[in-house]
Amino acid sequence: MRTALLLASAALLAAPLAHAQTVSNDQFDLHGTSSQMSVATDSALDVGATSIAGANAYAVTGEDVVLDNLQHADGDVTATTTASIGSAGGVVVVTSAAVANGVTSTTENGAIEVRSAQLSHANQTATVLNDTGYVGDAASSSSASGNVAALSAANGDISAILTQESTGSLFTKTEADHWGSDGQVVADSISSANNITASGSTTTLLTDTVQISSGNHVTAEVELYAGSAADAVGNATANANALTIENQFGYVNTHAVQENSANVDAGAYVTLGGDFTGFASAGAYGVGNSAIVANTTSDTVLDISQNNAGDIYANAGLVAEGAGDQALASSAAYGNVVTGSLCGQQCGDGQATFDAANHQINSGAVRAVATINARNANMVAGTATAIGNAATYQATSPGG
Secondary structure, rough: OOOHHHHHHHHHOOOOOOOOEEEEEEEOOOOOOOEEEEEEEEEEEEEEEEEEEEEEEEEEEEEOOOEEEEEEEEEEEEEEEEEEEEEEEEEEEEEEEEEEEEEEEEEEEEEEEEEEEEEOOOOOOEEEEEEEEEEEEEEEEEEEEEEEEEEEOOOOOEEEEEEEEEEEOOOEEEEEEEEEOOOOEEEEEEEEEEEEEEEEOOOOOEEEEEEEEEOOOEEEEEEEOOOEEEEEEEEEEEEEEEEEEEEEOOOOOEEEEEOOOOEEEEEEEEEEOOOOOEEEEEEEEEEEEEEEEHHHHHOEEEEEEEEEEEEEEEEEEEEEEEEEEEEEEEEEEEEEEEEEEOOOOOOOOOOOOOOEEEEEEEOOOEEEEEEEEEEEEEEEEEEEEEEEEEEEEEOOOOOO
16 A cells, blocks of 8 residues: 555656746755854833844745756855843843755645755854843844755645755754843753655645765754743754654655765753743753654655764753742754654544654764753753654554
């Protein structure tokens, strides 16, 4: 059954849409891009600072569109944001984002067919330094991606053949230092060499994807300090290849090949110098290859192949020198992850079928570390999880 459905989907991917408008995009960035934002103030109510750098970006929206996309980035992409703030009684938001190649396509009451190749052959770096006195609430984030493709449809169909190749290194770091806060201080950092998302509602969703990450490293770091706060949260996420498919009320057929040889490193370190009235949390997640597919009330077919040869490391550390409610730290490191789910019977269709196959090889070292040093807390909890290959499937329909 799986073979027949895959062959039928391949035929649909190869056939052009009737009466469709064809759009072609060809972008080549040779020397790279950089952005830098700096803000300094003694006193303010709200503060916002953002830097964004990208080599190639393309977006298309329409009905019955055929998109041929080629993006090639050979220059480094760097985004840097720094903030020095004496006090801000409202909200402080400081962010940076570096993306080599990005393509988005959306449709409503129509259909889109996408053939895309994204080649990132340089480095991506995003950093944030946020140094403040008193703040009401604060959010600091850095993100870097080699290749990003995002597709979405409502009452329409998606068919996509996507290739992503990243040969450069990625590095993100968020450093946030706050004298004190009566609210919440949050810091996060995300590095992703290749990332594909496709979502639909009342959609037939067909994808055939290849993701290859072969750079030296994919690294995300967070260092968060607060003298005192209601809540303090630091999260670092690093992944080489990520594929996410989410659909409702339509057939899904996903074929994917993911290969990674880059070392992946996620580190989150949170320190509370004084009391915290709510919770303090540090979280680190590192993964070589990740594929997540979820559908509702319709037949679903998955065929996933993953090969990870990079070392994966996740480290989460929390130090709470004052008193608080919850002190938490969690780290998770995976070589390969596949998660597939179908809500059939419970969501209203007991006839929907779920057919899945996966092939996983992990030859990299996988390590997770979590540490908590809390002087006085109502609850202290931590987890450290390291798994070479993980596959999880859940189907509520009979016969799935």
